[in-house]
Amino acid sequence: MKNKAKHNVTMKKCEDIQKSLLAYMTRELGKAPSELVSRHLRKCKACQAEAAEVRATLKLLRQESRAEPHWPSRLSDEHRRRIAWTMDHPALDWLCARHAAVSILVALLVVLAVLGLAWRAARVRQDIRVQETVYPITIGRPPFHTNHTDPVPENPAPEDVSAPEATP
Amino acid sequence: MRKEKQVRLAEKRSVFEALVAEHEAALLRYVARILHDADLAQDVVQNALVKLFRRWRDVVKPGVNIGNWLYRVAHNEAVDCIRKRQRRQLLHFKQGVERQTLEHREHNPLFRENHAREKVQAALEALDMRERQVVLLKIYEEKSYREISDITGLSSGNVGYILHHAIKKMAARLSDAEKQAKDIEYHEKQSET
Numbered sequence: 311m312k313n314k315a316k317h318n319v320t321m322k323k324c325e326d327i328q329k330s331l332l333a334y335m336t337r338e339l340g341k342a343p344s345e346l347v348s349r350h351l352r353k354c355k356a357c358q359a360e361a362a363e364v365r366a367t368l369k370l371l372r373q374e375s376r377a378e379p380h381w382p383s384r385l386s387d388e389h390r391r392r393i394a395w396t397m398d399h400p401a402l403d404w405l406c407a408r409h410a411a412v413s414i415l416v417a418l419l420v421v422l423a424v425l426g427l428a429w430r431a432a433r434v435r436q437d438i439r440v441q442e443t444v445y446p447i448t449i450g451r452p453p454f455h456t457n458h459t460d461p462v463p464e465n466p467a468p469e470d471v472s473a474p475e476a477t478p
Numbered sequence: 479m480r481k482e483k484q485v486r487l488a489e490k491r492s493v494f495e496a497l498v499a500e501h502e503a504a505l506l507r508y509v510a511r512i513l514h515d516a517d518l519a520q521d522v523v524q525n526a527l528v529k530l531f532r533r534w535r536d537v538v539k540p541g542v543n544i545g546n547w548l549y550r551v552a553h554n555e556a557v558d559c560i561r562k563r564q565r566r567q568l569l570h571f572k573q574g575v576e577r578q579t580l581e582h583r584e585h586n587p588l589f590r591e592n593h594a595r596e597k598v599q600a601a602l603e604a605l606d607m608r609e610r611q612v613v614l615l616k617i618y619e620e621k622s623y624r625e626i627s628d629i630t631g632l633s634s635g636n637v638g639y640i641l642h643h644a645i646k647k648m649a650a651r652l653s654d655a656e657k658q659a660k661d662i663e664y665h666e667k668q669s670e671t
Contacts, residue, residue, distance in 0.1 A: 329642050336616065338623050367649040368617065374598040375618045381510040383503035389524040396528050397491055407532060
C-alpha cells in the first residue's frame with residue numbers, strides 16, 4: 311500500500327512519465343501505472359510530444375522489421391552435419407573444444423620427453439667418460455681388472471738383502 | 479548397463495533435435511540481424527547449439543529457460559564474431575573496402591528506394607552493442623522485459639532504462655537524418671531553378 315502511494319507520487323513527474331513511455335507503449339507497465347500515464351498524457355503537452363516521438367520511432371522500427379530480407383529459417387545441411395558429428399563423437403569433440411589446452415599439454419609433454427632423453431644421453435656419456443679416465447683402454451691389455459691393486463708377480467725377485475756390515 | 483546408456487543417449491539426442499527445431503529459426507533471425515550476414519549467422523547458431531549439447535547437464539534442468547540461454551550464448555558468439563571481423567577488416571585496409579562499398583551503394587538504384595530502411599539501420603548501428611541487443615530483443619523479437627532480463631543478465635529496471643535511452647538516441651538520429659534529407663532536397667530544387 312505504501313509502495314503504491316510512493317509510486318503515485320513519483321509517477322506524477324513528467325520526467326518519470328517520459329521514462330516509462332516505452333514500457334507503456336509496449337504494454338510492460340502494470341494496470342495502475344498505465345492508467346496514470348494515460349491520464350497524465352491527456353493533459354501534458356510536453357509528454358504528448360515526447361510520446362509522439364517515441365511512437366514514431368517504434369513505428370519505423372516495426373516497419374523495418376517487417377520489411378527485412380527473409381533470413382534463412384533452417385540451418386544448412388553442412389551445419390547440421392557438424393552438430394550431428396558432435397553428438398556422435400563426444401570424446402573427439404571434447405578434445406576439439408579444448409584444442410588450445412590439449413595442444414599446450416602435448417607440446418609440454420614433447421618438450422619434457424626431449425629434455426628427458428637429452429639428460430639420459432648426457433648421463434650415459436658422463437659414465438663412459440668416468441670409466442675411460444679410471445681405466446683407460448689400452449691395446450693388448452684387458453680394459454678392466456678384477457682387483458684394483460696391481461697384480462703381484464708369480465715369482466717375485468729375491469730381495470736384495472745386503473750382508474750386514476762387519477762390526478769391528 | 480550399456481543398453482541403458484544407449485537408450486539415454488538416444489533420448490538426449492531426440493530432445494536435442496526437438497530443441498534445435500524449436501529455436502533455430504528465431505536464433506538465425508536474431509543473429510543475422512546483429513551480423514547482417516546469413517552465412518555467418520549459420521556458423522554462430524551452430525556453435526551455440528553445439529555448446530548446448532556440450533553443456534547439457536548444466537542447461538537442461540528445471541528452472542533454466544533453454545531458449546533464453548541459447549539467445550545469450552548466440553549473442554556472445556555473435557559479438558566474438560564481430561570482434562574477429564573488425565580485426566580482419568583492420569588488416570585488410572578497412573578504409574579502402576568501406577569506400578568501395580559506399581560508392582557501390584550510391585550508384586545502386588535500390589539504395590535510394592530503401593533509404594528509409596537504411597536510415598533506421600544506420601540509427602540502429604549507431605547504438606552500442608548492449609543497446610542494440612535490447613532493442614532487437616524487444617522490438618524485433620518481441621520479448622518481455624523479464625525475458626530480456628534473463629537473456630542479458632540485467633535487471634528489468636535496467637532493461638527499461640537502456641531501452642528508453644536507446645529509443646531517444648534513435649529518435650534524435652532519425653530526425654537529424656530527416657532534416658539533412660530535407661536540406662539536400664531543398665538545395666537540389668534551388669540548383670534546378
